[in-house]
Amino acid sequence: MIMMDKWAYSSKLRERNPYSKLLFGVGNLLICVLCRSNVVSLCIFLIMLALVVLIGKMPFRAYLRLLCIPLIFLVISTITVIFEVGHVESAKILVSLAGGHIYMTKWSLTRGIQLFLSSFASVTCLYFLAVTTPVIDMIQVLRSLHLPKIVIELMYLIYRFIFLLLETGNAIVVAQDCRLGYKDRKTSVQSTSKMAAVLFVRAYQKADALFCSMESRGYDGDLCVLSTIERPRVPEVIVMLAITLLEGIVCYYFLGNMPAI
C-alpha cells in the first residue's frame, strides 16, 4: 500500500477541483524556488501544513513521517553546499587536511540555510498536491493540456499496473519472509533477486492476460475510455490564480531578495 496515494483519496480536499489545486500547489512551488527567502519559505510551509492537516484532515503524525523522507538527501547535500574545500586562509577554518582545509563562509552558510528552508517548503507544496489530489485527477488535468494521447494512456496503465504488481511483489516478499527468506543479509540478497526475477515473469504474464481480456471487449488499438472529471469551474480557478499571483507579487516586493540565477 502506498500511503501517499491513500491519503489523497481520504483527504477532505479530494473533491475540490484538481485544476485549482494544481494551480495553487505548482504556483507556490515556483514562488518557493524563485524567492529562496527564509520568511517566504516559512510562510508557505505553514500554509501547506494548515491546508493538509487542518482542512484536509490528514493525521499530523502521518504528515510528519512524510516530511522525514527527503531528509537524508537534504542533509547530505546541504552540508556539501555549506562546507568548502580549498586553501583559503581567511575563512573560518574547521578542519585542516594535508592538502587544504574544509571550511565554511558566512555566504555559504546563508546560502545553505536558504536552500534548506526553501527546499523543505517546496516539498510541502509537492505534498499538498500529492495528498489532496488523486493521481487519476492529475492525469486528467494533464490530458486537457493536450499532451500526446499515448503519454496519457501510458500514465493511466502504469498507475493501475503499479498496484497490481505491488500486491504480487509484497505477497511474494511476505511468503519468503515466512520461510525465513530474510534472516540475514546473504539470504536477503538472494531472496530479493529471486523476487525481482519472478515479478518480471508475472508482469509479463499479467500483460498477456490483460491484453486477452481487452481484446474480448473489442480493443483494436485505440484505448478509449471516458472519465468522470468535470470541467474546471472557471470562477474557482480564477480565484486560485489570483491568490497565487498575489502571493507572488507580495513576496517579490516586500520580502524578495531574488538571487541572481
Next chain:
Amino acid sequence: MKELKDYKGGHALRTFNLLDEQYHKPVCDMHGDTMIEIKNLNYQYEDGTVALQNVNLTINKGEKIAIMGPNGSGKSTLFLCLNGVYKPTNGSIQVNGEPVTYNRNGLKKLRQIIGIVFQNPDNQLFSADVFQEISFGPMNLGLEKEVVRERVESVLESLHIQHLKKRPTHFLSGGQKKQVAIADILAMKPEVILFDEPTAALDSYHSQLVNDLVDELCEAGITVIQATHDSDYAMAWADRIIVIQDGKVLVKDTPQKVFENVELRKKAYLEEPNVLKMYNCLCKANIIEQTNNPICPKSIDELIKGLE
C-alpha cells in the same frame, strides 16, 4: 459492506430495467431459437497442444448452461473461441444463424453479442478507476459519448454500485472487483454472457450476490454459460450441463442425467450433488415414493420443501 445489505431487498424488479429495454421479447418466445451453433470445432495452440477437439454444440437462446470439467480441460479456450479472441484451427461457429467472420467488423459484432467475465478480475480490470473501466467496452462499440455515459451510469445503478463510480480500481475489495468485472460486460449489452467460475475465491456473501445476479440475467432472457466446479450449484441452476475433458465434449445433458451417470462422474472427477445423494437415499428408504420417471429436486432446499 453496507451498500450491499440493501441489495437483497426488493430491488430485483428494478434491477434490470436496463436490460429489459433491450430484451423486450417475453422469455418464452426466445427459448428454443438457436443462439450459438458450434460445428466440429478444433483449436490448436501455437506450440502444438490440442486444446479443443471436434466440439459440437448447440446453445439455444435464454438457456442456462454449466460447463464442467477439470482445470485445463479446454473451457477457457472454448470461451475465447466463442468470443473470437482465438480463431478456430478448424470447424465453424455460427452466432444467430450467421457464421462468425474474423475481420474487424465481424469481430466487433461478435463481441457485442458475446461477452466474457474472466475468472480473475485482476486479469480483466486495466483502468485506473471504475468509471473508465466500464466505459471501455461501450466506447469500443463506437457509441456516442453521451450514450456511453448513460450506459455506465445505468449499469452502476443496476448493480447498486454507484458509490464505486469514482473509486480507483486498486481500492476495490475482491468482491467489488468481481462486480465491476461483470458491469464491464453488462455495459456492452451482450446477448450471451460467459462466466468463468464467477464465484471462485469469493466469500459466501459475494458468491450469493453474484449467483443472484446471474439468475436475474437469465430471467431477463440473456443466455448464460458458466464454467463451474460446484456440482451442487450446477445441479440447482443449469438447464443443461456440458462436461468437457481433454478438449473433448464428453456429454451434454440435463444435470440429473449427467450426475446419475456414475462412470462419467468418475471419469471427469465430478462430485455427486448432495441433493441427488439424499434423494436416492430417501427413495431407497421408501420415504419418498418412487415413480417410473423420477425427477430429483434441484437443491436440498427444494427437497426439503417437497418433504414438508
Next chain:
Amino acid sequence: MKELKDYKGGHALRTFNLLDEQYHKPVCDMHGDTMIEIKNLNYQYEDGTVALQNVNLTINKGEKIAIMGPNGSGKSTLFLCLNGVYKPTNGSIQVNGEPVTYNRNGLKKLRQIIGIVFQNPDNQLFSADVFQEISFGPMNLGLEKEVVRERVESVLESLHIQHLKKRPTHFLSGGQKKQVAIADILAMKPEVILFDEPTAALDSYHSQLVNDLVDELCEAGITVIQATHDSDYAMAWADRIIVIQDGKVLVKDTPQKVFENVELRKKAYLEEPNVLKMYNCLCKANIIEQTNNPICPKSIDELIKGLE
C-alpha cells in the same frame, strides 16, 4: 493429471512416514495440550485501520480449526500475526507455552513451528523450479545440504509429485502449484499449518486431493487451522469453528452450535450447511428420532449412512 490417479489408492499409510518420524507421540496424548495461546491481540495497520481487536484464542495440539468470516474480516492478518510477519500492536501470543519474541532467533523458531500455505500459489512460489522452491525453507533453517535434499525428496514422494521435481514452477497447472505450495511448508516440518482457503479456485479433483492431504496431516498429529468459506466443508471437517468479523472473534464453538445460531449466520453471512438443513427437516418430519441432546451428523454422507 495421470500422476494423481494413483493417489487415491492405498497410499495413505505410506504418505506420512516423513511426518511420523517427527510426531511419534500417539495422537491422543497430544490432544488437549495448549499449542497456541493468543491473549488480547490487537493489530493496527500503518494507516490506522484496525485489523484485529481483542482477539483471545486458545488452540490445542492436534486440533482441527476452521476460521470463517467474510473477506477482509482479519483472517489473513491473524495468520500473519501468528507467523510473526506482523508484530501485534498489543497483546501477546504464546506458542508451546513460550511467548513469541521478535528477534532473529525467536522468529526463526516461530516460523519453524508455524507454517502458512497462502491462498494464491502464484504469490507464494518464486523459484525457477520445483526442487529449488521446496528446498528454500529447509535451507533457511540452516540444515545440511544432504538433509535438505532428503527432506525435499521425501516430501515430493509423500505428495506423489516426484515427477514435478525438475519442472519450472510457471509451467505447473493451478492444482500442481497448490501441491508444491503445500510441499514448501511440509518440508520445514512445522507443528502447526495455517491454510488460507486451500481449495479456492481448484477443480473438484484437486480440491479432493488437498482435502485428503489435510486429513492425513491431522491424523499425523499436526495442528491445522484453515480459513474457509465452505460451510459444508467446515461442518464436516472442523473440531471447532472460529467466526471472525471486522477483526473481532464473534464466536468459537463446535460446528453444530455455530451453524445452529441463526442470528450469527445472518450476521457473518454464513450459509447453513446442507446436512444441518436436512437433519432438521428429517427430525421435524419424525423420520429421525429426536433425543434431548441431538447430534447432527457431520456430512450428508454420514447422514445417509445413519439412515441406512
Next chain:
Amino acid sequence: MSKRQKLVFRASILVALSLGIAPVTSAMHIMEGYLPLSYCVMWGVLCLPFLVYGVFSIKKQLKDNRRLLLIFAMVGAYAFVLSALKIPSVTGSSSHPTGTGLSAILFGPGATALIGIIVLLFQAILLAHGGLTTLGANTFSMAIAGPIVSFLIYKLVLKCKGSRYVAIFLAASLGDLFTYVVTSLQLGLAFPSTDGGVFTSIGKFMGVFAVTQIPLAIIEGILTVIVVIALESF
C-alpha cells in the same frame, strides 16, 4: 506474435534486464525545490528531444504490435514497484534496483526516456522520491544518461567477447555510477564553490555521495547478475 517473434522477444527481455536494472537509489533523486529554476528549465529542455523522439518511437512500435502497449506499461510499473517494495533488511537502507533502463535495449532510448519520466513523476507524487521542479534533471540522469551508458557498455563488452555475466555486471554497476556522476554534475553546476567554481563543487558532491554510491553500485551489479541468472532459469 509468431513463435519466432516470441522467442526473439523473450531473449531480448533477458538481455534488456541484464543491463536494464540500472541501479539507482532514492538518495540520488534530487529532491523537490533543490535546483534553481533556470537549471530546472534547462535540464527539462535537454530532455525534450529524447521525449519527443520517444513518443514517435513508441507510436511506431505500437503500430506493429498492439500488445506492446501493455508491456511498456508493465515495464514502467515494474521499475516503480522495485523501488517501492518494503523489503526487510536488504542490502542497504535505500538501495533499490530500478528498471528504468530495462527498456533501453528493448524499445530504444527514446521510449525508455518517456517511460522513465512517467515513472519518475509517479515516484515524486507517490513516494516523495525526487520532485516536480527537478523532474527534468532527474529524468536526464536516470532515464536518459544512465540507461544509454549501460546499453553502450553492455554492447561493448559483448563485442570484445567478454563473458555475458561480466557484461551485465559492468553495465549495471557502471550505469549506476554514471547516474551518480551526472547527478553530482547537476548539483555542482547549480551550486558552484565560492572560490573553486563549478569543478570543485562537482568534486565535492562526487566525494560525498561516493561513500554510499560506490558500494551500492557494486552491490547492485551483483544483484543484477543474480536476477538475470534467476530469470534465465525460468
